[in-house]
Amino acid sequence: MKCDTTAQQIIVTSVEEKTMLHTMNCNSSKEMWDKLVSIYEQKSGSSVYMLLQQWYSLQKKPTDDILTHIARIEDLAHRLQILGEQIPEQMVVTKILMILPVAYKYFVRAWESVQASGQTLSNLISGLAIEENGIHVSDRGESAAYAPNKRSHKKGGKKYNHFGKSIT
Incomplete structure (x- = not known):
């Protein structure tokens, strides 16, 4: 009886107030435990169902970069x-x-030609990160590294480009 009372106290002090409401009318720690198991097993079953729905319906959000998107899938x-x-x-x-x-259609085609042993999640993530960077560069029309600098400044009435050459 003393052990049962101690177990009941442990359960009552370990659960949230909302959960405690479900166990208040129980007469033993075993009854309390069984009640908690039935509540959380049910949630667990519906959680699997809800997560599987999310898994099958998941799409990339336009605002997410590729690594954020992959993190959502991995989560x-x-x-x-x-x-x-x-x-x-x-x-x-x-x-x-x-x-x-x-x-990413060309990336996917290239990925399909990779040997099965190289088609790991780690390789995919690093490849997609590189590809995303390439897509962003091509969206701008040219590589930032080779793009001519269009900025100029005036000095003594003449216009000069970034490299110090006169452009007037």
């Missing part, structure tokens, strides 16, 4: 694994490739 996979759903690395790789924007 979902991790949360599913915690709940007992096995998400192998190859499934994460496939999910990432399936929902890439059209701008």
